[in-house]
Amino acid sequence: MSDAAPADHHIVDGVDLRVLPKVSLHDHLDGGLRPRTIIELAEPLGLELPATDADALAAWFAEKSDSGSLVEYLKTFDVTTAVMQTREGLTRVAREFVEDLAEDGVVWGEVRWAPEQHLSRGLSLDEAVEAVQEGLTQGMELAAEAGHGIRVGQLVSAMRHTDRGLEIAELALRHRDNGAVGFDIAGPEAGFLRAASRTPSTCSPASASRRPCTPARPTGSSPFAARSSTATPCVSATACASPKTSRSNPKTTRQAT
Template identity: 85%
Template sequence: MSDGASAHHHVVDGIDLRALPKVSLHDHLDGGLRPQTIIELAEPLGLELPASDADSLAAWFAEKSDSGSLVEYLKTFDLTTAVMQTAEGLTRVSREFVEDLAADGVVWGEIRWAPEQHLARGLSLDEAVEAVQRGLDEGVDAAAEVGHGIRVGQLISAMRHLDRGTEIAELALRHRDRGAVGFDIAGPEAGFPAGRFAEAFDLLARECFPATVHAGEADGLESIRGALVDGHALRLGHGVRIAEDITIESQDDEASYVSLGRLAQWVKDRGIALETSPSSNLQTGAIAAWGDDLTAHPFDLLYQLGFRVTVNTDNRLMSATSLTRELALLVDAFGYDLDDLLTFQINAAEAAFLPLEDRAELVELLERGFGAA
């Protein structure tokens, strides 16, 4: 996906942000397809598309996703998942996903998706995971051939409104040494707390397998509490509504005085990473309580208070975005410099579902890359 029109915004301190190394923790496989690929995969399946050329299709996704409603936003995924029901479709989409990440400067990417949504044409759960892993491996190899070093892992998601949590947790564990690096629950957050999947999360905790949980996006503080308590979550998917537990006591020209509730204090003190996605949080109404443009996003408040904030794309197709663009938008909104952007990458690296030594190497790689800039 090209965002060439806004490319001039991608230069900070004279540096092209795309060239800098980045870490992506929250990126949905079914939210990052190339429009042209959807067209090509849809044809043999006889699927009706709302547009017949890639540019028009991209515009359709962008329009549907920018309504301010999570329900409307989620409808666009019916189309992407429809072309991801065969091994060939899953492998191709996964390969291109990694190539697109690598071209955007991503050096470690965690790619989340829900295998249970890809069984309509006869694949088993394990076959689906294997098809995605083949594509991810091909993408890493293809990126290496053009000089982009990237590593990736799968985050296996269970759909929170369905009842396959334990089955999907067991699936993730079967593939833990073959590409799966973590577990997630996704889908409608309000009304479907992490506690519904307590058995699955307990199993993963016993097996020492990490989980991140979508929370504090379409629901508030109790959802975050449930993610931490029932989900044993090591990170929060979005998590922006933790700001509901922060009170701005007073504000003058010099400073503002804030107090943190117990939950916010806990998330901050434990260094629990917030996987924020600025454009997506705006589009889905996750930050509606604070305002309707990016300068209202609690991201800067959370950053200034010392929370472990990370920057993510969520769904690159739906939000017509890239990690480079998300960083550029934050620079425009809050005046960040390269040191700030490096901090966000290090926050993400330190929260990555990788062994400690690998995380330390990743931080070094980031510091070298930003230092060379």
């Protein structure tokens, strides 16, 4: 998370890796902020940071990320998400995220983030998604001006332990024509139901009892967009085919993000 990387760190065996087209999947929006951006966004918010020098802050992130402790590692996200609670912060972080992807030669990116974790300063879920999309769009336009074609979409995540999965899935569907390319579930698994038992569907119980629904087929740039109006869009054909979904046993493993 350094603002200035060594001039030759992209060179391997004489090849500049930045010129190779790449795809970036499952890339955390709150895990790739520039240290200088964190400092500049934190100041007007009155946030206390581990360091106020960009290089020192980058070193702190590197230390925590490589400490071998999950607890210490997760402290880094407390810092990044703290400056991503306003429209300005979300838009800037998203714009720079795309710029950094383009600099690395990425041509398609999927940015994973949880809107429900960015509401502490008054944004609604929809406003948060719109702010990120504004930044992604700005980043793509700037990359195009610089001669680099890149497309980036949002993976809208629900935190499993907050039990807002249906609400966040519906949020993703509302924005499927404006940047949302996927719905995701994150957070600790131990003690929480499997995703299938909470998967939303647009099929009514009455129609589901007569026939299994047809999952929406992707078209264009968004896999949420239905190809035909005759298809009944749903996130899970399994959940949609039955008017009731069974409650499964909780998993025993834990997932950090």
